[in-house]
Amino acid sequence: MSENIDALNQEYGHLDPLPLLELFLKRYKGAITLASSLSPEDQVLTDMVMQVDPETMIFTLDTGRLFPETYELMERTNARYNTVIQVFFPERDAVEKMVNSKGINLFYESVENRKLCCHVRKVEPLQRAFNGMKVWICGLRKEQSVTRTHLRKIEWDEGNRMLKINPLIDWTGEEVWTYIRQQHVPYNPLNDRGFLSIGCQPCTRAVEPGEDERAGRWWWENPELKECGLHRRHHSTDTAH
Numbered sequence: 001m002s003e004n005i006d007a008l009n010q011e012y013g014h015l016d017p018l019p020l021l022e023l024f025l026k027r028y029k030g031a032i033t034l035a036s037s038l039s040p041e042d043q044v045l046t047d048m049v050m051q052v053d054p055e056t057m058i059f060t061l062d063t064g065r066l067f068p069e070t071y072e073l074m075e076r077t078n079a080r081y082n083t084v085i086q087v088f089f090p091e092r093d094a095v096e097k098m099v100n101s102k103g104i105n106l107f108y109e110s111v112e113n114r115k116l117c118c119h120v121r122k123v124e125p126l127q128r129a130f131n132g133m134k135v136w137i138c139g140l141r142k143e144q145s146v147t148r149t150h151l152r153k154i155e156w157d158e159g160n161r162m163l164k165i166n167p168l169i170d171w172t173g174e175e176v177w178t179y180i181r182q183q184h185v186p187y188n189p190l191n192d193r194g195f196l197s198i199g200c201q202p203c204t205r206a207v208e209p210g211e212d213e214r215a216g217r218w219w220w221e222n223p224e225l226k227e228c229g230l231h232r233r234h235h236s237t238d239t240a241h
């Protein structure tokens with residue numbers, strides 16, 4: 001496959017989320033997946049994907065450090081859409097080696113340790129989940145943080161060698177919540193308690209009104225560095241292979 005990302009954005013970048021999903025789910029059936037963290041955005045995308053093609057694989061990463069509310073949401077989502085969200089776990093040996101040499105909460109010690117933990121618990125399982133896939137659907141929005149303002153609706157993910165589509169890239173948080181309320185989409189009750197961006201329990205805290213949505217994630221770090229490795233920016237984004 002070789003496609004020009006600029007041309008794809010020119011042709012399809014204007015599409016609303018649902019028609020964009022319809023197009024890609026049809027074109028890449030069997031080779032397109034929704035990577036869900038069960039965030040409000042991913043729940044909206046789950047609702048849309050299930051409307052268009054309920055056979056689409058939706059998966060999530062169980063890092064082993066998630067909130068109980070997130071597991072409960074996974075169950076409610078499966079029940080609501082009569083589906084089974086596929087769960088990918090970190091490699092046992094890698095987790096044991098990391099924890100036994102650096103400590104169970106190594107991520108507070110340094111950015112390097114935090115990135116190692118995110119790599120072991122998220123990046124490697126993500127790469128396994130992508131096996132055989134050509135496109136991943138992602139719930140990123142520009143408004144979420146300073147690290148996401150450059151994003152486009154269709155991107156080339158050089159690290160994973162696949163297309164990445166961000167159907168909600170231009171949506172505001174208000175649009176996400178309006179959809180959730182109108183369509184009665186299940187969501188994490190922690191969102192009602194000041195948690196705007198929910199990841200692993202030890203790396204997530206509630207935020208104050210007016211704070212950046214991602215301010216509650218790895219709050220002890222520089223905001224410019226706060227990505228987990230799943231959404232690194234690659235400069236060679238013009239051509240997809």
Ligand code: SF4
Nearest residue numbers: 107117118121200203
């Ligand atoms: S968010 Fe925290 S606990 Fe989760 S994988 Fe990253 S560093 Fe580890």
